[in-house]
Amino acid sequence: MTLDDLSDRLNPVFVKETRQLFHNKTVLTTLVLLLVAELLMHLIIALNYSSMHESTLEDLGMISFVIQQVMVGLAILIICIGRAPMIFTQERSAKELDYSRISVISPRSIVIGKVISQVVVMLDIYTIAMPFMFIAYFLRGVSIPQMVGWSMGIIPIYVLFIQFGLMLASFGKKNLLGFIFIFSYVGAQALVPIGLGFGSGHLGGDVVFSIFCYVITFIFASTLLFSLTVAVITSFGNRVYWLRLLGLANLLLLIALNGSLSLCRRKISWYDADDFLAFSSFLILVQFFITVIICLFERDEPGARVMAERPDGRVRRFLRFLLSSGRAGGLAFSWLYLLIWGAAVLGWMLLAPVELFLAGDAVASVFYIIAFYLLFYIQFALILVRSFRKLKPEYAGILVFFLLFVIPFLLASVMCFENGEFGDYWMLLVTTPVCCARSVEIGWLGMLFCLVTLLPLCKYVYASMKRFVFEEKEAK
Amino acid sequence: MKITLNNICKKYGKTQAADNVSFSFESGQIYGFIGPNGAGKTTTMKIMATLEEPDSGDVFFDDVSLVNYPDKIRTFLGYMPDSLPEFKDIQVWEYLDFFARISGLKGVRRRKTLVEIEEFTNLGEIRTKYLNELSKGMKQRVSLARALVNNPSVMLLDEPAAGLDPRARLELRALLKILAEQGKAILISSHILSELQDICNGAVIIEKGRILGAGTLDSLNHLQETGSDEAKESTPTVVIKIHVLSSGEELRNRLLEDPNVLSASLFAPGEVEATIKGTEQDVPPVMARLFAAGLPIVGFGKAQAELETIFMKMTSGKLQ
Numbered sequence: 184m185t186l187d188d189l190s191d192r193l194n195p196v197f198v199k200e201t202r203q204l205f206h207n208k209t210v211l212t213t214l215v216l217l218l219v220a221e222l223l224m225h226l227i228i229a230l231n232y233s234s235m236h237e238s239t240l241e242d243l244g245m246i247s248f249v250i251q252q253v254m255v256g257l258a259i260l261i262i263c264i265g266r267a268p269m270i271f272t273q274e275r276s277a278k279e280l281d282y283s284r285i286s287v288i289s290p291r292s293i294v295i296g297k298v299i300s301q302v303v304v305m306l307d308i309y310t311i312a313m314p315f316m317f318i319a320y321f322l323r324g325v326s327i328p329q330m331v332g333w334s335m336g337i338i339p340i341y342v343l344f345i346q347f348g349l350m351l352a353s354f355g356k357k358n359l360l361g362f363i364f365i366f367s368y369v370g371a372q373a374l375v376p377i378g379l380g381f382g383s384g385h386l387g388g389d390v391v392f393s394i395f396c397y398v399i400t401f402i403f404a405s406t407l408l409f410s411l412t413v414a415v416i417t418s419f420g421n422r423v424y425w426l427r428l429l430g431l432a433n434l435l436l437l438i439a440l441n442g443s444l445s446l447c448r449r450k451i452s453w454y455d456a457d458d459f460l461a462f463s464s465f466l467i468l469v470q471f472f473i474t475v476i477i478c479l480f481e482r483d484e485p486g487a488r489v490m491a492e493r494p495d496g497r498v499r500r501f502l503r504f505l506l507s508s509g510r511a512g513g514l515a516f517s518w519l520y521l522l523i524w525g526a527a528v529l530g531w532m533l534l535a536p537v538e539l540f541l542a543g544d545a546v547a548s549v550f551y552i553i554a555f556y557l558l559f560y561i562q563f564a565l566i567l568v569r570s571f572r573k574l575k576p577e578y579a580g581i582l583v584f585f586l587l588f589v590i591p592f593l594l595a596s597v598m599c600f601e602n603g604e605f606g607d608y609w610m611l612l613v614t615t616p617v618c619c620a621r622s623v624e625i626g627w628l629g630m631l632f633c634l635v636t637l638l639p640l641c642k643y644v645y646a647s648m649k650r651f652v653f654e655e656k657e658a659k
Numbered sequence: 660m661k662i663t664l665n666n667i668c669k670k671y672g673k674t675q676a677a678d679n680v681s682f683s684f685e686s687g688q689i690y691g692f693i694g695p696n697g698a699g700k701t702t703t704m705k706i707m708a709t710l711e712e713p714d715s716g717d718v719f720f721d722d723v724s725l726v727n728y729p730d731k732i733r734t735f736l737g738y739m740p741d742s743l744p745e746f747k748d749i750q751v752w753e754y755l756d757f758f759a760r761i762s763g764l765k766g767v768r769r770r771k772t773l774v775e776i777e778e779f780t781n782l783g784e785i786r787t788k789y790l791n792e793l794s795k796g797m798k799q800r801v802s803l804a805r806a807l808v809n810n811p812s813v814m815l816l817d818e819p820a821a822g823l824d825p826r827a828r829l830e831l832r833a834l835l836k837i838l839a840e841q842g843k844a845i846l847i848s849s850h851i852l853s854e855l856q857d858i859c860n861g862a863v864i865i866e867k868g869r870i871l872g873a874g875t876l877d878s879l880n881h882l883q884e885t886g887s888d889e890a891k892e893s894t895p896t897v898v899i900k901i902h903v904l905s906s907g908e909e910l911r912n913r914l915l916e917d918p919n920v921l922s923a924s925l926f927a928p929g930e931v932e933a934t935i936k937g938t939e940q941d942v943p944p945v946m947a948r949l950f951a952a953g954l955p956i957v958g959f960g961k962a963q964a965e966l967e968t969i970f971m972k973m974t975s976g977k978l979q
Contacts, residue, residue, distance in 0.1 A: 187766075187770070191760070191765040191766055195757060196757075198757070199753070199760075200762065202749065202753050203746070203747065203749050204748075206748040207747070239961055270747060273745065273747065274745070277745035278740060278742055279744070279745055281710050283758075283761060284709075284710070284733070285710070285733050286733060286758065286762045286763075286809070287730070287733065287734060288761040289761060293928070416979050418710070418712070419729045469830070486712075487726045488727055488728070488729060490727075491724075504917065539832045
């Protein structure tokens with residue numbers, strides 16, 4: 184078996200991108216420059232070593248390591264975070280992406296291929312810098328765990344920036360990429376200490392627990408960016424499938440983790456579990472926010488292709504209905520998502536000890552209530568869109584947001600300024616999740632509004648579901 | 660394989676790019692797709708290539724619906740767009756290799772296919788050149804090679820001869836004829852009607868998103884002369900061209916006096932085109948009468964339908 188045959192097992196986009204990378208003069212020049220810069224830096228250190236002050240020598244390893252990271256970051260910025268999205272934008276505007284789609288390759292494979300090829304190059308860059316990291320260790324002032332910790336912390340952030348860049352490139356223009364180009368460099372360097380600092384400081388100083396949260400955040404953000412990019416480059420098909428499927432997977436993963444923490448509560452500090460519940464509720468809310476917003480912009484009924492690709496069997500079809508394009512499926516999915524989430528929070532409260540129950544439910548409940556308000560707004564907007572066919576979804580969404588959130592909030596603020604007693608006007612805020620500030624119990628009105636706005640849509644959702652699940656497939 | 664477009668509609672804002680577009684062609688045929696700029700050719704081709712979704716209507720490849728099963732259609736479709744390959748930092752063979760891989764070709768089969776295609780499209784000598792170093796003509800070849808990589812049964816070529824020099828055009832024509840002989844169904848959009856005339860079995864004429872005529876060149880010729888399909892079926896005619904040594908005026912007058920001749924006109928000095936009522940069997944008696952009248956006839960034959968003439972008569976040249 185030749186190397187060429189072996190490459191058949193790899194993603195074709197990965198093979199193509201890797202070939203392009205090694206033909207690119209900017210890439211090769213950057214790698215050579217990185218190597219030369221590292222050598223030069225250590226040459227300068229070696230030449231001046233004898234004349235250095237003792238205090239400088241104490242930290243020389245750390246100084247060397249920091250400078251190395253700045254250079255490595257720059258190389259990753261130019262090659263992976265900057266160049267890859269730029270090339271993707273060019274391919275898209277030259278319609279090469281479209282022509283690639285006239286084949287058996289899926290949008291999912293295209294995105295995976297592009298991300299993996301950049302990650303491999305990023306690891307190559309780290310490999311080039313590796314010998315110099317060892318030199319830094321022998322220069323004193325930095326330990327191997329420190330270097331590994333920093334690298335392990337920053338690599339996932341670089342990966343997320345690569346994914347973010349590719350997602351922007353999948354629909355944006357070149358000038359939009361300038362933003363990510365600058366932001367990613369500064370952002371990636373800043374996010375590691377912020378993330379780990381927040382983790383260890385806020386979550387009770389438990390490093391293992393903060394790393395755990397870090398990994399969860401990475402998985403969550405990575406899958407979200409992946410599914411959004413796939414949704415953008417999918418044409419003629421089930422755009423939201425991966426977004427909803429991975430959203431559901433993330434929800435179940437977070438529920439399982441929270442459940443595990445509750446079950447082994449005697450072995451971990453209760454405030455860690457409590458904070459993790461609040462943290463995961465926030466992640467779930469972000470996922471829910473994106474899912475429910477997209478629901479407004481979908482087509483009224485699933486397209487012909489989605490209908491043709493329905494699996495056999497009613498249960499499987501129903502599950503596919505929840506994950507497929509179409510507003511009705513989106514609404515049903517959102518409700519299911521909320522119900523699973525609610526049941527999990529309830530179950531967690533029952534499993535948790537009393538002190539945890541008292542502390543943990545507030546934040547989780549607020550996030551849960553915000554989710555209901557979001558769904559309430561979207562359902563209201565959908566009623567408007569379905570009643571006034573010429574009204575575009577984006578305008579309906581903005582209108583609802585102004586009517587039910589911005590105007591009540593402004594009115595309440597004005598009253599508050601005039602009378603100095605915000606609490607007297609909380610009734611004005613019942614259509615907004617801000618009312619939770621007064622009392623979490625009032626916030627549950629959001630669920631009531633949500634149920635009321637669901638009523639006019641029930642018939643539509645049921646009809647769409649019935650058509651999807653029970654209607655026979657058309658012949659080829 | 661028979662490709663049938665069934666009432667395809669596509670609207671961009673207020674512009675109706677395709678308005679109930681319907682026509683069909685099949686394996687072994689080369690059909691020209693002609694129309695003024697902005698007529699809806701590229702939109703229709705993009706729909707057929709699964710790059711755009713129609714607002715309504717469908718395209719059937721035998722009985723496989725494009726709207727319902729675009730992934731199946733993509734496996735036997737070759738599309739050569741009007742734009743040139745634009746990948747950066749990639750050599751010709753790598754570019755084709757990528758398209759072979761995403762078409763599902765593996766190992767020996769992939770390598771063999773690429774060698775065959777490079778040979779067929781004469782790309783062997785430039786296979787290690789970078790795409791951005793190629794001339795427009797060479798890029799066109801690469802684009803054709805890309806469209807052929809999955810051995811498609813149906814090929815859609817959007818302006819394939821644009822920017823090619825005369826030699827490359829001749830080569831392209833020869834390649835297309837070979838592909839049609841291999842049993843591929845080919846639809847070519849082009850502005851160079853003389854190019855299509857020589858290779859096409861039929862044509863589809865489109866203007867302002869609407870199909871004005873579709874079929875073989877002869878049937879289109881009849882259609883533009885008689886005005887409608889119904890009229891064509893009720894009064895069969897034959898068009899002939901007659902060459903005389905004189906100016907042709909006398910010949911034309913003679914022909915107009917003949918009860919079996921529907922029309923006669925001077926096509927060029929010494930060349931008259933006449934439409935004879937009936938079938939080919941009705942031509943000899945008319946010719947016999949002309950010879951008996953002593954006219955200096957040096958040649959005659961059935962007139963080939965001129966695509967350019969048909970196109971100019973059928974379209975008004977208006978843009979949307």
